[in-house]
Structures are given as structure tokens and as C-alpha cells.
Amino acid sequence: MSQTIELIPGNTLITATPEEGRQLAVKMSRLIIKATQPDAAVRERLRGVYAEDPTMLIAIGHTVAAEFATIAAANNYWR
């Protein structure tokens, strides 16, 4: 993995709103894939695969849910 890729934008889990926290969850899950497959052309090709595959789309959703759980706890659920 390229150590030069930033894994957490802004280097914080704290966000102003749940919506921003959700966006961060999406970004964090994508950055792991980017770090594992740094070639943008390959990632673009794979995007065409998973965007049409329901099993993969569901798995992406599950992964984002896991990231979001951590972010939501960090923000005390924006209560």
C-alpha cells in the first residue's frame, strides 16, 4: 500500500452533521480500496463491474455501514 495516500480526509472522525459523517464513511471505505489498488485505471474498470453487480453493491453498503458506526459513535451520534 502506498503510504502517501491519505486514509482519513482531515485526519478526524468528527463532523458537523450526520450527513457529513456518512460522506466521510463513504470516502474512508473508498480510500482503503485506493490504497490497495493504487492504479486509477484499474479502479475505474472495476467500478464498471461492481456498479452493475447487486452482490457487490450490497457488500459496499455493508462496509459503509461499518465505517459509519464508528464515525457516529465518535460524534456521540450528533445528539
Add this chain to the structure above:
Amino acid sequence: MSQTIELIPGNTLITATPEEGRQLAVKMSRLIIKATQPDAAVRERLRGVYAEDPTMLIAIGHTVAAEFATIAAANNYWR
């Protein structure tokens, strides 16, 4: 992902009841899929696939469970 798609309706995890929290979990998991596959026609076609596939239906259930865990904690379990 299109940044114009709202990922959390109402921008809050707080709901009046467990039932509404469960509905939010379903919506949030669907919005991630929508953000990943913005083409409504493709999503409609994929729906016909996963709605008949038990493995995918179970995986959807698992994903909703993960989202709901976060929402339930946010609402202090509606105790």
C-alpha cells in the same frame, strides 16, 4: 458517487420510534446503493435479481441490521 444525493434523510439519526428507526436503516442502506449506482434503470433491473436471490436477500438483511444498530444506539434504544 454523485455528491448531490442525500445520504441521510432529515440529516439526523434520531427518530420518534423503533419502527421509524428501522425504516431509516432501510433507507440509509438503499441510498448508499443509489449513490454508487445512480442510474435508476440499472437499479430497477438489479432489484429484479436480488429480490429472487436468497443469498442477496440475506445480505441485505445483514446490512440493514448493521445500520439499525447505529440508529438504535443513537436513540438510546428508545428506552
Add this chain to the structure above:
Amino acid sequence: MSQTIELIPGNTLITATPEEGRQLAVKMSRLIIKATQPDAAVRERLRGVYAEDPTMLIAIGHTVAAEFATIAAANNYWR
């Protein structure tokens, strides 16, 4: 998803006993599948598939475990 399907029977996560909490976990996981595939005939056909497939049975177990974790926390583990 049909909005007329009740997703959480009784609209509460609180149960009198762990056994009832476990039953609720099973019901909640099934209701997500019901909401995603409202056709009872299709669900009945799929039941014949997953009840004979060890991978699917294990995945069902994992999903119920996730739902139960939330219910158990809601009930302070019935301590």
C-alpha cells in the same frame, strides 16, 4: 419496499426475556426480507432453497446474531 409492512412487531426492542429477544431478532430479520420481497409465493420458494444450503443457513445465523446484539443491548442484557 411496501411501507405497509410492520418492520418491528410491537414497535419496541424491549422484551421480557432473552428468549423473547431472540425471537424478536428472528422476526426482525425476516421482516426485512418480506419488505424486500413482498410476494409470499416467491419467499416460500426461496425458503426451500436456503433451508437446504449450509452457506445460506450460516448467513442467516450471522444476520440474526447482528439483530440480537442490538436487542440485547436495548434490554441491558436482561441482567
Add this chain to the structure above:
Amino acid sequence: MSQTIELIPGNTLITATPEEGRQLAVKMSRLIIKATQPDAAVRERLRGVYAEDPTMLIAIGHTVAAEFATIAAANNYWR
């Protein structure tokens, strides 16, 4: 699912030791499979399948881990 199957032996998550808690996690995960596939002959046949399949064995381990997490929390980790 047959409502006559007991899903949590003893109707409690509290155990005297971590070892007993772990055994309970195994039992609880098996009882969900039993409730979903009540036919003992079918379960015995499927056992011959998953006991030789590494993917399924790993998935069983993941499911038990999820059940155990809840049981361990219920017992305040036997600290």
C-alpha cells in the same frame, strides 16, 4: 420456524465463565439453524458439507464471534 424450539438454553446470557459463554455462543448459533431447518436428517447431511468446506467453517467462526461478543458484554467480560 418452529416456535417450539428453545433459542437460548436456560433463557439467560449470564454464564459463570468465559468458556461457558463461548459454549453458549456455539449453541445459540446452532439453534438458529435448527429453527430454520428443523429436519434433523437434513441438518446432519449439511454438516457433512460444511465440516469439509473451509469457507463455511470460517463463516461459522465469524457467526460464533458475533454471538460471543453479545454474551461477553452481557457478562461484563467476566472481569
Add this chain to the structure above:
Amino acid sequence: MSQTIELIPGNTLITATPEEGRQLAVKMSRLIIKATQPDAAVRERLRGVYAEDPTMLIAIGHTVAAEFATIAAANNYWR
């Protein structure tokens, strides 16, 4: 499952260090597989399969992560 297999070495989740906690997570996940497939010769054969299969290796990692989450919480994260 053979009831004679010890599922948690030492019958405690408490360890002196994170490293030992991680080793315990690995052992606990393996003991579930051992309990499910008590035949050492079969397990040895399956090891040759999963050690060369990236999907299975990733799934093992996910399972260990789940076990470790519980152990880490039990030890108050060794703070």
C-alpha cells in the same frame, strides 16, 4: 461438536498486552473450527486450501477482527 475441546485457553479474556490479546483472538477463532471439524487430518488438508485462497484469507482476517474487538473491550483496550 466435541464438548471436550477447550474453546478459550486459560478460560479468560484478560491478557497482559494487546499482542497477547491478538494471539488469543487467533486461537479462539481456530478453536471454533477445531470444534466443528475435530479431524486434524481434514483440518490440515483444508489449511492447504485456505492459505492459498485470498477470499478465505480475508474472511479469516475479518473473523479474527471480530474476536479481537471483544477481547480488546474486555481489557479496556489495555489503556
Add this chain to the structure above:
Amino acid sequence: MSQTIELIPGNTLITATPEEGRQLAVKMSRLIIKATQPDAAVRERLRGVYAEDPTMLIAIGHTVAAEFATIAAANNYWR
């Protein structure tokens, strides 16, 4: 598993920043794979497989999310 492989670099879950915590999550998930498949040549070959497979990349992301959840909690979310 080779007992000589260090599973948690630095033998602590505490990190100075979320970014470092995320890097630790990636390392910890990789070290489990390394411990399970100690042959570097095999791991290098498998890397060529999973780096081009969207399902595996998503599964890696899910695993890292699980490790990170524990690390984030250990660090009180760097609040």
C-alpha cells in the same frame, strides 16, 4: 501460524491521530494474513489476484473497518 510474527506493531492500540489509527488497522489486518500464509512469494502472487477483484477489495475494506472500530474505541475516537 508462525508465533514469531508480531501481530500488533508497537504492541499498543493507542495512536496519536486517526490517520495513524487507520494505518494500524490496515497493518493489523495484513499481519493476520501474513501469519496465516507466511510465504511471502505466495502472498505476492495472491496480491495480484485480490487487487483486481472488486469483491475481494470490498471484503478487505470491510475487514479494515472492523479493525478500525476497535482502534478508534481504544483511542476514545481521538476526541
